[in-house]
Amino acid sequence: MTAAAAPGPAQRDAAPERPPEDPPDDMRAIARAAARCFGTDDGRTLLAHLRAVTVERACGPQTSDAALRDLEGQRRLVHRLTALIDRGRRGD
DSSP: OOOOOOOHHHHHSSOOOOOOOOOOOHHHHHHHHHHHHHHHHHHHHOOOOHEEEEEEEEOOOOOOOHHHHHHHHHHHHHHHHHHHHHHHHHHH
16 A cells, blocks of 8 residues: 655645535525524523634734644634524524
């Protein structure tokens, strides 16, 4: 068995493939579930905490590129949850 070659620069810099989009009916069900989960007192408390430690967090100039990228991923997830909650509440 041979070891796989390390990815070249073009492979490393290429945008990752996006997973196929969920069917609309599945996304509606997921959005409704998110709205129900985060519509409770506990859910609102949890979402507020997630916002505080990600979206509202400020980093100083000494923060590494890797740490900033990690935080951006966390922020993206919180925004994704918020969008799902909003869609679920609207019934989209």
